Amino acid sequence: MTDIFEQVRERVLSAYPGLGRATVAKLGNGLINQTFLVVTEDARFVLQRLAPALAPEINDNIAAVTCALTAAGLVTPHLVPTADGRRCLDLGPSGVWRLQTHVPGWGFDRLQSPAQAYSASALIGRFHRALRDLQHRFVGLRAGAHDTARHLARLEQALTVHAGHRLLPEVSRLARALRSATAELQPLPALPMLIGHGDLKLNNVLFAGDHGPAAERAVCLIDLDTVGPVALAYEIGDALRSWCNPSGEDSADAIVDLEAMQAAVDGYAAALARALSEQERLALLLGVEWISLELSCRFAADALDEAYFGWDPRKFPTRGEHNLVRARGQLALHQAWTACRQERRRLLGL
Numbered sequence: 001m002t003d004i005f006e007q008v009r010e011r012v013l014s015a016y017p018g019l020g021r022a023t024v025a026k027l028g029n030g031l032i033n034q035t036f037l038v039v040t041e042d043a044r045f046v047l048q049r050l051a052p053a054l055a056p057e058i059n060d061n062i063a064a065v066t067c068a069l070t071a072a073g074l075v076t077p078h079l080v081p082t083a084d085g086r087r088c089l090d091l092g093p094s095g096v097w098r099l100q101t102h103v104p105g106w107g108f109d110r111l112q113s114p115a116q117a118y119s120a121s122a123l124i125g126r127f128h129r130a131l132r133d134l135q136h137r138f139v140g141l142r143a144g145a146h147d148t149a150r151h152l153a154r155l156e157q158a159l160t161v162h163a164g165h166r167l168l169p170e171v172s173r174l175a176r177a178l179r180s181a182t183a184e185l186q187p188l189p190a191l192p193m194l195i196g197h198g199d200l201k202l203n204n205v206l207f208a209g210d211h212g213p214a215a216e217r218a219v220c221l222i223d224l225d226t227v228g229p230v231a232l233a234y235e236i237g238d239a240l241r242s243w244c245n246p247s248g249e250d251s252a253d254a255i256v257d258l259e260a261m262q263a264a265v266d267g268y269a270a271a272l273a274r275a276l277s278e279q280e281r282l283a284l285l286l287g288v289e290w291i292s293l294e295l296s297c298r299f300a301a302d303a304l305d306e307a308y309f310g311w312d313p314r315k316f317p318t319r320g321e322h323n324l325v326r327a328r329g330q331l332a333l334h335q336a337w338t339a340c341r342q343e344r345r346r347l348l349g350l
Contacts, residue, residue: 125271
């Protein structure tokens with residue numbers, strides 16, 4: 001990490017005016033990008049080194065979206081241009097870097113209360129409304145981001161490529177269960193795409209504080225790498241997947257919190273200021289089943305590839321072991337969601 005800090009000071013911050021004497025510290029625990037807090041005497045910024053899988057052009061998407069959000073009165077971080085006006089800094093083998101304004105707030109890895117779910121989902125509803133009429137050609141998007149069959153095929157490929165991997169027996173058993181579960185997925189409703197966030201896990205929502213009423217007041221959405229056209233089923237499905245499982249992603253077990261789900265659905269509908277259609281409610285019913293299974297496939301593949309998702313060396317010996325636990329946890333979550341499908345139907349009025 002020391003080498004990273006030296007690189008940030010010498011090669012990255014020098015490209016931005018007035019940051020030569022800023023302090024740098026690691027920020028957050030995201031799975032994809034490396035994130036740092038940059039502090040000067042009178043301002044704070046968020047600096048990120050983009051994961052190699054992310055195209056630099058996504059910053060054009062972020063600029064268009066944040067402009068629309070500000071025009072609609074929503075709080076959002078903004079890209080800070082380099083001294084020569086670029087939206088990001090491409091250092092070749094040393095990575096692509098971007099600097100954003102810092103929005104004060106508090107992030108949570110796990111939901112604290114149904115009221116927090118209501119506020120967060122209401123913010124998402126306002127976010128969707130603000131972007132409803134945005135005219136922008138989104139570029140650099142990850143192809144097949146929610147192509148479940150493609151993710152399952154990628155897992156099959158990993159099983160073949162890593163035939164001698166130490167985790168192959170465990171991942172092979174998991175893959176059999178994933179094949180069976182994928183074959184039983186119910187089709188999603190054919191709804192128009194919306195412009196959404198694309199990665200609504202809870203720690204991408206900032207709240208006003210860490211306790212009391214402030215912890216139940218959502219301020220803004222962060223980590224906008226994935227903004228763009230997305231199906232409602234995946235957009236809200238990923239939020240419910242993240243928010244309504246008290247066990248979290250680092251556990252092989254899973255629990256569904258239906259009270260949190262009810263609060264999230266109510267908050268979203270309230271922000272839209274209209275009743276959800278039957279097809280939209282069906283999307284909320286089924287989307288969480290699809291996306292938890294999809295993510296299990298992705299984690300299982302990376303348990304063998306050991307190349308994409310970040311991992312916590314304090315808890316797991318290698319990236320592979322961490323991703324195997326995540327894959328098992330998401331399959332368990334998928335099974336928990338399907339087990340309570342009838343109860344969720346009643347909750348959604350289907």
